[in-house]
Amino acid sequence: MPMILAANANAQGSHVGEWRHPTAWDKPASNLENAVRLAQIAEAGKFDLLFLADGNGVRNLDKPDLFAATAPSDRPGIFEPVTLLSALAMVTKHIGLVATATTTYDEPFAVARRFASLDHISKGRAGWNLVTTSNAGDALNFSHEAHVGRDDRYERAAEFAGIVKGLWDSWADDAFPQDKATGQYLDPKKVHALNHKGKHFSVAGPLNAPRPPQGHPLIFSAGQSEAGKELSASTADCIFAIEGTIDIAQKLYADVKGRMAKYGRQPDELKILSGTTIIVGETEEEADRLIQELEDLVPIPVGLDYLSKMVGTKMSGYPLDGPMPALDAEHLGPTAIGKSIVAMALAEGLTVRETYKRVLPQMAGNLFKGNAIQVADKMEDWYRGQACDGFMIAAPVVPTGMERFIRLVVPELQRRGLFRTEYEGRTLRENLGLARPENRFFMTPEAKSA
Numbered sequence: 001m002p003m004i005l006a007a008n009a010n011a012q013g014s015h016v017g018e019w020r021h022p023t024a025w026d027k028p029a030s031n032l033e034n035a036v037r038l039a040q041i042a043e044a045g046k047f048d049l050l051f052l053a054d055g056n057g058v059r060n061l062d063k064p065d066l067f068a069a070t071a072p073s074d075r076p077g078i079f080e081p082v083t084l085l086s087a088l089a090m091v092t093k094h095i096g097l098v099a100t101a102t103t104t105y106d107e108p109f110a111v112a113r114r115f116a117s118l119d120h121i122s123k124g125r126a127g128w129n130l131v132t133t134s135n136a137g138d139a140l141n142f143s144h145e146a147h148v149g150r151d152d153r154y155e156r157a158a159e160f161a162g163i164v165k166g167l168w169d170s171w172a173d174d175a176f177p178q179d180k181a182t183g184q185y186l187d188p189k190k191v192h193a194l195n196h197k198g199k200h201f202s203v204a205g206p207l208n209a210p211r212p213p214q215g216h217p218l219i220f221s222a223g224q225s226e227a228g229k230e231l232s233a234s235t236a237d238c239i240f241a242i243e244g245t246i247d248i249a250q251k252l253y254a255d256v257k258g259r260m261a262k263y264g265r266q267p268d269e270l271k272i273l274s275g276t277t278i279i280v281g282e283t284e285e286e287a288d289r290l291i292q293e294l295e296d297l298v299p300i301p302v303g304l305d306y307l308s309k310m311v312g313t314k315m316s317g318y319p320l321d322g323p324m325p326a327l328d329a330e331h332l333g334p335t336a337i338g339k340s341i342v343a344m345a346l347a348e349g350l351t352v353r354e355t356y357k358r359v360l361p362q363m364a365g366n367l368f369k370g371n372a373i374q375v376a377d378k379m380e381d382w383y384r385g386q387a388c389d390g391f392m393i394a395a396p397v398v399p400t401g402m403e404r405f406i407r408l409v410v411p412e413l414q415r416r417g418l419f420r421t422e423y424e425g426r427t428l429r430e431n432l433g434l435a436r437p438e439n440r441f442f443m444t445p446e447a448k449s450a
């Protein structure tokens, strides 16, 4: 199985400073032409998929420096992701299209319908990034007074995902003969109403869409708490992980894959993608120069605000060149990411300033930098070392970073036999080597006896 390459396709980029770089696109807010070009660049590079993170609210109004300067995970001016991917489906042929939708502030019927539509529109290239919502403030846009607590969020997510999958199985694959001669549009024996009644949801079904070309569009998940890992092991096809070091990544890889057997799943039915910022140059010096240029575009208050946001604690009160404090669970924000940032800073003895610089690219995921050989060596180490099955790549600056990665690193990975030279399959599932799920209500005789 070749390495999986996913493009983190936020048009503002992934590094806090990058939108200001002279080679970055002008006016990136809700810019369709940029999104089209980025999708076509990634497809020309044979990437498996485009990935759009998302939230349902404007963030960081309480962090004025960061708010005014924007930040990749802020995304105050972006498209609703499934709407955007529907447009991108029309100008691409092979690349997978993965959008984020929340199980906390959405409804299973609406999500099942949206992703079934995207899968039909793209002819089998859709994926749903299932999140339980990281930004507490999003709750206020959905008639809640506060964020739903983690345990409840994950309980709801598990029920939600089961319903979505059930709805995708509403119709047998051959339920719509649409035969003009006989007058039979659909076969009434080939529909199943879910009639789900659970703790959080009651959904009658069936879905008003034929079964998606992939059977089930892919499900991605991104939580790294205990509950998040269980959900991934039981339900997800892919994980977007943020780790920071190869040791942490190897542990997470073994941990999550080790939980799958109890759900009757094989380890290779779940692909783990490591969130990685890649800064590649013709030479190592060129890559270092770009990193310096990006850091220089982030004033100190913006960097501190960004670190505060990532660890869930106000950092401006701590000495800039003093050691990163060992924030305990009480001070860390609601996500597992903050914990891993503090662990990394303590393990490496970083100061507050050094820590914020480390988290500027892609939320403190890995940073691989250097020339093409150096970057490919790192990717090979991680991939062969069972730290991941592939990478969720952010390549500052958009789009020149992605173009350079494709020109310099992709051929090196191909030369090593690590990455494809042509798309193997027609659907995202096929390209990722994931089987098309049987319809649980309309099983073939072979599947029933298996």
Ligand SMILES: Cc1cc2nc3c(=O)[nH]c(=O)nc-3n(C[C@H](O)[C@H](O)[C@H](O)COP(=O)(O)O)c2cc1C
Binding pocket: 052, 053, 054, 055, 100, 102, 130, 131, 132, 133, 134, 135, 222, 223, 224, 225, 226, 227, 228, 229, 240, 241, 242, 275, 334, 335, 336, 337
């Ligand atoms: C790598 C990564 C990416 C994430 N992307 C999103 C996102 O795009 N939108 C969102 O609302 N939450 C996102 N989340 C948050 C998760 O869905 C989850 O709600 C949060 O991490 C809290 O759960 P945890 O403690 O299990 O990590 C992401 C989390 C991680 C680790």
